[in-house]
Amino acid sequence: MIAEEVMQFLVLASLIITAYLSIKFKDLIACAISLGIFSFLLSLEYYILQAPDVAIAEAGIGAGLTTAIFILAIRGTERREVEE
Amino acid sequence: MKMSKIVRTQSGFLYPFILIFGLYIVIHGHLTPGGGFQGGAVIATGFALVVVAYEYKDVRKWITANRLSLAEVTGLLAFIITAYLGLGSTFFRNWLANSGSIFGSRVPPGINPGNLNTGGVLPVMNLAVGLEVLGGLGVIIVYMLNYLKRGEESAG
Numbered sequence: 001m002i003a004e005e006v007m008q009f010l011v012l013a014s015l016i017i018t019a020y021l022s023i024k025f026k027d028l029i030a031c032a033i034s035l036g037i038f039s040f041l042l043s044l045e046y047y048i049l050q051a052p053d054v055a056i057a058e059a060g061i062g063a064g065l066t067t068a069i070f071i072l073a074i075r076g077t078e079r080r081e082v083e084e
Numbered sequence: 085m086k087m088s089k090i091v092r093t094q095s096g097f098l099y100p101f102i103l104i105f106g107l108y109i110v111i112h113g114h115l116t117p118g119g120g121f122q123g124g125a126v127i128a129t130g131f132a133l134v135v136v137a138y139e140y141k142d143v144r145k146w147i148t149a150n151r152l153s154l155a156e157v158t159g160l161l162a163f164i165i166t167a168y169l170g171l172g173s174t175f176f177r178n179w180l181a182n183s184g185s186i187f188g189s190r191v192p193p194g195i196n197p198g199n200l201n202t203g204g205v206l207p208v209m210n211l212a213v214g215l216e217v218l219g220g221l222g223v224i225i226v227y228m229l230n231y232l233k234r235g236e237e238s239a240g
Contacts, residue, residue, distance in 0.1 A: 052117035052118075053117045053118060053119075053122065055117075056109065056117060056118045056122040056126070057121065057122050057125060060122055060125035060126045060128075060129055061125050061221075064125070064126070064128075064129030064132060064133075065125065065128060065129055065132055065221055065224075065225070068129070068132035068133070068135070068136050068225060069132075069224070069225065069228055071136050072135075072136065072225065072228045072229060072232060073228065075232060076231070076232040
C-alpha cells in the first residue's frame with residue numbers, strides 16, 4: 001500500500017514537471033515529446049487507479065496520435081518559437 | 085523535413101508489432117480490457133508512426149484518404165447491419181451467442197482463463213468499431229498531411 005502511494009506521488013510529480021517543461025521549452029518538437037510523456041504518465045496513473053480500459057485509450061490517442069499530429073503541424077510551420 | 089535513418093529503420097521495425105498488438109486488443113475485446121475503440125486507436129497510431137517517419141510521397145501510394153474513408157464506412161455499416169440482423173426479436177439482439185457457430189461457444193462456468201470463441205456478436209461489433217476508428221483517426225492524419233503538402237507547394 002505504501003509502495004502504491006509512493007508510486008502515485010512520483011507519477012503526479014512527474015506530470016507537473018512535464019506539463020511545466022512543455023510550456024517552458026522553445027524547441028516545439030521537444031514540447032510535443034514532453035506532452036507525449038505527460039500523456040504516457042497519465043495513462044500510467046489511470047492504470048494504478050485500476051482503469052486499464054481508459055489507460056489503453058489514453059496511451060493510444062494521447063501519447064501516440066496527438067504527438068504525431070503535433071509533429072505534422074510543426075513540420076508545416078516553424079520548429080522554434082521566436083520571442084516577439 | 086526528412087527524418088533520420090535511425091527513426092525510419094526503427095519505425096519500420098516496430099510497425100508490424102503495433103499492428104498485431106492493436107488487432108489483439110480488438111479481437112480480445114470481450115475478454116480483456118480494451119475493445120474496438122482502443123484497438124483501432126492503437127492501429128491508427130501504427131499508421132501515424134509510418135506517416136511521421138517517412139516522407140509523404142513514399143506513403144501516399146497505400147495510405148490514402150479514400151481507402152481510410154472506405155474502412156470507416158465499412159465499419160459503420162457492418163456495425164448497424166449486425167445490429168439489424170437481430171431484429172427477429174429485438175434490435176441489437178445477440179443472435180450468435182450459444183449458437184455453436186463462429187464466436188458461438190457456450191461460456192464455461194466459474195473462474196476460467198477466457199475462451200476466445202464466445203461472445204456472439206460482441207467480437208463482430210468490436211471488429212467493426214475497430215475498423216471504423218482506424219479509418220476515422222487515419223483520415224485526420226492524412227488530411228493534416230494534405231494541407232502540409234499544399235503549403236510546401238505554395239512556398240517552394
